[in-house]
Amino acid sequence: xxxxxxxxxxxxxxxxxxxxxxxxxxxxxxxxxxxxxxxxxxxxxxxxxxxxxxxxxxxxxxxxxxxxxxxxxxxxxxxxxxxxxxxxxxxxxxxxxxxxxxxxxxxxxxxxxxxxxxxxxxxxxxxxxxxxxxxxxxxxxxxxxxxxxxxxxxxxxxxxxxxxxxxxxxxxxxxxxxxxxxxxxxxxxxxxxxxxxxxxxxxxxxxxxxxxxxxxxxxxxxxxxxxxxxxxxxxxxxxxxxxxxxxxxxxx
Numbered sequence: 001x002x003x004x005x006x007x008x009x010x011x012x013x014x015x016x017x018x019x020x021x022x023x024x025x026x027x028x029x030x031x032x033x034x035x036x037x038x039x040x041x042x043x044x045x046x047x048x049x050x051x052x053x054x055x056x057x058x059x060x061x062x063x064x065x066x067x068x069x070x071x072x073x074x075x076x077x078x079x080x081x082x083x084x085x086x087x088x089x090x091x092x093x094x095x096x097x098x099x100x101x102x103x104x105x106x107x108x109x110x111x112x113x114x115x116x117x118x119x120x121x122x123x124x125x126x127x128x129x130x131x132x133x134x135x136x137x138x139x140x141x142x143x144x145x146x147x148x149x150x151x152x153x154x155x156x157x158x159x160x161x162x163x164x165x166x167x168x169x170x171x172x173x174x175x176x177x178x179x180x181x182x183x184x185x186x187x188x189x190x191x192x193x194x195x196x197x198x199x200x201x202x203x204x205x206x207x208x209x210x211x212x213x214x215x216x217x218x219x220x221x222x223x224x225x226x227x228x229x230x231x232x233x234x235x236x237x238x239x240x241x242x243x244x245x246x247x248x249x250x251x252x
Contacts, residue, residue: 035078036070037134038143039150040110049127052119052156056200061117065132065150067102068110070143078104081135082113088131091154095120096130115152123156130154160187163208178211183218183250188240191248195221218250 041048050061069078080102084093097116104111115132122128132150134142142148164187167175180186184195198220199206206213225246229237237245 033072033139035072035074035140036143037067037080037104037140038070038147039132039134040066040068040147041150042146043149043151044146047129047151047153049153049159049162050117050155051159052123052154053158054196054199054205055119056203058119060119061154061205063115063117063152064112065115065152066110066112067104067134068143069104069108071141072139074104074106076106078106078140080104080137080140082132083135085131085133085149088149088151089129091117091128091130091152092120092122094118095123095128095154098132117152117154119156121156123154125157127153127155127157158189158192160192161208163214164192179208179214181249183211183214183248184221185247185249188242188244188246190238190240191221191246194224194238194246198224215250215252218248219252222248222250222252 048063048065050063052059052061055061081100082098082102084096084098095118097118099113099115102113115130117130130152132152133148134140136142164179164184165177167177169178169181170176184191195217198217201220204213204217206217208214225238225248234245240246
């Protein structure tokens, strides 16, 4: 009898865990009647940060936002719309444009929509937030709660980018940042300004993902510094805001 009660207890625990798991995910993975759409980033941890300092003057920022699908398998393109979560958004309406219609193409589990941002003097002194949400309509529902919003922070100020900070090199015992170790060296605002200048010469907006692009423009910056320092005594070489000579360690 005792074993029977134990088995029943274990069964109840398993069922409860399954139900909780489904609730946490915010969707029924086996439901073939509903398409659950969600953004790919956890809104409690990941915010896309956009600085207009990385763009040419007067240029709009076109930001990719990825959306994934669960639930009903689509036999054709799935069209949907997005809107702004007013309770979280602080970016004025005239500074962004949302796509009129979005879609996840047939055969894809993840697709991309694009949001256009515009610059404004208010962004020179502060960051503003744009929060996006998927509109529920018929068979389209929002997916996991933690992935139900895409957050974009917008500014016209210069800041150290994540790709120049994240530990993506070394070992667990000695982690480090590849941009700092192998390509650009220690961050300074003046060095970053010069790096952005060589990117803008080719109309490139660097997101930190492609290391070949990082190496190419780190080399361009290294050559730019050589030209700037040519014929000068070392004490007059290009310095950063801390008075240190700007160097770039990339090989080549």
